[in-house]
Amino acid sequence: MDIGVLLPTGKAQWGSDGDPRELIAFAREAEESGFSSLFVNDSLLSPRIEALTMLAALAPVTERVTLGTGALLPVLRRPIQAAQALASIDLLSGGRLAVAVGAGFPGRFGQPVHALSEVPWERRFARLDETVALWRALWGGATSFHGEFHDHAEIPVATAPFRPGGPPIWLGGATAAALARTGRLYDGWLPYPPDPADYRSGLLDVRKAAAGVGRAPESITPALFVSVRVDDSVADGRRALDAYAHANYGMPLEELERIQAVVTGTPEDVVAGLARYRDAGARHVVVRPGALDLASQRDQLRRLATLLPELA
Template structure:
């Protein structure tokens, strides 16, 4: 049972006096506190530290945590150069990289990014799958690739990843098509369903697709992306956590919390309430939880990190058969 955190690489999660260079120290602090992974997200919307740059800074500063993307958007980058960069990160981290990918979705965080990257929005899912297939070919030593969208002949040898075949690649998304594609070809599943029951249903579909492709259930890591805010103590107002998470939702997505909760997993409240809700997802099958901390400055991020760290033993125990 792995539990990690999403580092706040976007300026919307920094206070006016925060230094983004302190993100590396926050990552080290999370590792010392017992978290098993550090993830970063990826977009061109708003000022932020670029995802792969952040992971490159964390690689020599940490020892054992998984370093991951949640989720990397391959359409923002040239595919061969991205394969080289990811192989280099896997090598420099000693095989600690996990690459969750996504194709984006309609609206502010989707179509404009394709336009900025000069990549067609149409058939984005097929293009995503083909990009991942290209990466795996290059990581395995293949020098050519001939697909529908991407065609390369005689690619010079590139950096070999630490692990043969390269880092595991996970897929975000929970549509029926995404579940089937995850089971057939990806190494992990990183959705964010608001209801644990939907997680369980989706995971069954992923495993059925995996079995249909001749794969074992253990070939696909069942992960979960969830936003967390803990507000506890004798003087805590039950509404404080929701107000803080509402401010986070508006700053990050430009939408109120009540709208965000309809599309993403969000857990707020006392430590007991957060623990119980996370355990519901564990009972539904999640085995790698990536928690985004609902705070808008690095001091508050550190506070939330410590609060969540106190729950690690109980949530991990819930994942032991």
């Protein structure tokens, strides 16, 4: 099982006196410690380092790790310019980019982003699928594209990514429609279900959908996004994660863990919690350290690094 880490690109994770330029050293330490990937998330709703800017900064200072988005919101960017930026990062990293995408969720974490981007909320998943199709067409050398949302009779030759056809594109989300889309159209699945049993059943549905359209089910990367806190006890970890949930989401941990995967406790507790997802089929786990300043983020990174041999 590959273990990656979500970089603390949001201001809420830097601390009051944190310097985001330390993220470069954080990323290099993660790679040297044996983590398989470095992911960044994407939003306009809180101060943070912009996702593609962060990955472009990481490409020349890392050598081995996958660089990923978890999840990129294509609605925030013009699709042709986004295809150019993603191809450029794939080139600069030597083909180490993985692009997990999402369409947002109803309520305060989704609709305001569409309003700020002046893109209709309605039919957002169809727009997402077509945007991904446009990216893939451009990366394959297309000079025109005709779709429902994007219609271009003439497009200049785009920057070609490092890998023929472009980087793999994963989908976040675990609704029935998202599972079917993943199986039909995407290269990987990056959900965060609170219950490993839901992960197992969701992965089965993804693979059934893939087989139904003649795709090899095992070709779709089964990934997982999970918030993790290694602490002296489960109670201590939950207190720290409660503060984290309030700072990042404006909600208590009890509410957050109803919608997102959360694992905390002693090293043994964390290994056991993540192993439940491994047993459910996850093969690339992206952990988000639950800490509210960069020093604590580094401490969590080092604690998690000691668990990598057992988890892998």
